[in-house]
Amino acid sequence: MNVRRLIPTAALAGAVALGATALTACSGAATGAGGSKDGKVGVTASFYPMAFLAEQIGKDHVKVGSLTKPGVEPHDLEITPKQTAQLGESDVVLYLKSLQPAVDKAVAQSGVKNVVDAATLTELEVHGSAGHDHGAEEAHAGGEGHDHDHEGGKDPHVWLDPVKYAEIAKGVGAALEKADPDHAADYKKNTDELVGKLTALDTEFKDGLQNTASKTFITTHSAFGYLAERYGLDQEAIAGVDPESEPSPARMKELQGLAKQENVSTVFFETLASDKTARTLAADTGLKTDVLDPLEGITDKSQGADYFEVMRSNLKNLQKALGAK
Template sequence: MNIRRATAAVALAGATALALTLTGCSGTSASAKDGKLDVVASFYPLEYATEQIGGAHVHVTDLTPPGTEPHDLELAPRQVAAVHSADLVVYLKGLQPTVDQAVAQGGPAHTAEVTSYAPLEDHGTEVDGAAENHARTADGRAGDPHVWLDPERYAKIARGIGDQLAKADPAHAADYRAGADRFTARLGALDKEFRTGLTGCRAKTFVTSHAAFGYLAESYGLDQIAINGVDPESEPTPARMTEIQDQAREHGVTTVFFESLVSPKLARTIAGDLHLKTAVLDPLEGVKDPAKDDYFSVMRRNLANLRTALGCSR
């Protein structure tokens, strides 16, 4: 087991015990304080969608701090207590095991588990079969959890979140459904931008440091070559590094992409060996500065970087 995940599992046991005490003496929830629905989201894409759909009716707490890689989140006792007492918890089962355990142990009033709205697929992007703690497909295979990077799948998640907000707060159900309509319309427009922008490209293969872009590649007719697996902490073998270099040469790759929340060392090593450029392709698991960037601005930056790397003419 990944050492950080093992540590997180041990920490959760103590955090849960303390959280039960905190829940019992923490006073009223946010919903009781200010009339807003108290929602806990496990990481940025789910927080963002919930805020956009819920608007003024919701108070959303993100368990994963800005700029933090979410895969190995460790919950503090007050975060566990927040999960237990929330009106609604929005999470992706299998991505953050401590969140799954807190939900199972605490029994929040309502949950929106987003793989029930956008089922996971196996994109075959694990490194050395390291899938012990990963999210799973419906038939138990290791699944790629990065569904939000496909705007169409993200829209399905948004609809599901809107439905659960309406169930948790029926008095504002019409507003939540209207919020979901507005948000999914924006995602539909973004999807059209990607389809148009990634048409007529010289190449369709890209190399990335983290196997996060399988859904995006599938949706827009691209091929992803990943250095690391779905878990960005996984490490490729020397044989895998050689294979990546051979594939990059074969497909005329010009750019090796890395991301902002994990080390770019391997990506830069491969790019240096092959005399290629490097650029950022952001998996949007977290945003360093939400005041400056959001899902749409980062996705449009991803599109611009892909167009440059793939030689797209339109």
């Protein structure tokens, strides 16, 4: 039961990279990364998961720039003409087509030779609702009912599944090898190391969520369809249009019943949006609230400094909420 918070389709945006160099690149105004005079490969990543891959695989051989400042909801990104020009100076562009129209348009206009669309590196899936259309429900309740899906109704949140993220990592590594063949051996080595860490993370999730009192979790942002499917869980989202919108009375009543039936203890909210909706439902149902981070960006409010730390915080919060044994 994977119902999505509805947001405009388009390409992913928002990068926060690791390390001092990356933090410098990502601070202040969002920017692209052109080829640098020191011989490093200029990589422009559209949002945090893409930047993380570039930093982890490219390491000292790359200079990573960001299209979205830390703390900005990636789906709200607007790209300036200056950023579009900077994008055109990049050696490699990493993005996820059709999550954000602004990025799609800029990439199409950039003329960059090495463009990597993460959506082509793994199989995207449809994570529909359980027999009802919350988009239509929200539209009826006064919302716009936008579709928070990739092209063809497919869920774009592949980075929250360590297995699929590893598949994307392999594709990014291959792209960097092609763009900078002189350092191909290093990119391959770094890719293998990262895939190994993601495989270990997958095992942690598998073991940590194998025995739980409940399999259902409620969240404001239905970004966790791949994660839920991978580990045998059931995701239920509160509302449609955005995480700050009020759910319809019918949906609220439905979730109240579900919480009792499925032994749900916690309503999750995310770090880059208001927790108002989650707290409203929690207050009405006597449930707790906690954070489940969709990892679209890292800020000082994030429960960890990088992808792995935040994912392990998500695991810990899920284990607590679901009554892991």
